[in-house]
Amino acid sequence: MAGLQKCNSVAKPSFSKPIVTATDDHPCFDATLYRRIIGSLQYLTLTRPDIAYAVNVLLQHMHDPAPQHTLMLKKLLRYIKGSTDFGIPQLRTFSDADWASDSVTRKSTSGYFTFLGNTLVSWTVKKQSTVSRSSTESEYRALAAATTDTLWIRRLLLDFRINLSNR
Template structure:
């Protein structure tokens, strides 16, 4: 802002062109229920160079998409379960924030938010109260998810 140059003007022009040609794009918002649902996934060691995983999740309020994230994980996961657990923990933190935000609008839900995951070992581990020695490297995420399942948040 204080020292613009030719490159900045070029980038501004490019941004304005993009906005002009994408005005008709958007997310549809339809009348539906006020129930939260979140879908989470991760690709284990998906980056061929660093072998870091990519996490992603999206949250719907009824039929309307209200939150989404795709992000490369900061450290290398030692298993697909660890990678998926990191994605689920991030999705759970987002769900808790959204639940508080929705509560501020005086919208209450008696049911916990459904959190969908496609990894069967993660699902089994999340419902298992006995912590296994083989999964000690994901203990914090495991405890975080178990607590929120027991609290009926998710």
């Protein structure tokens, strides 16, 4: 699409200083292609937070990209080309339950939290809806709720075509 399949990569995705171009320079991409690429990169920021700032800077010039903005986009694409192994790490969920923790209702409290790599993406602590007869039963209920949430997150990631490895 952008014709950069054989480009060299760069080490940083962001720009500390604007790229200076001559006034008669032509843009690397036309405005329509610029918008298409930026639109695609918006979705990529969900799995690549390292490019979020650079994409945001380029989004601000989406309606009238100057030649310097197309050069900045080209630099960002070169960074992405050199860092294709970056992305979403492993999905992990932890759960626990406190059996009969409410002294009045004898209901257990369960909690779970889910990490995507080192980032907490979901957590819940709540009283279970029924009384458990044993600590095993309350742990099972907590695990069932955590599994349901984890499967939902996994399916959401698959909707974005992010396939997590089964480790």
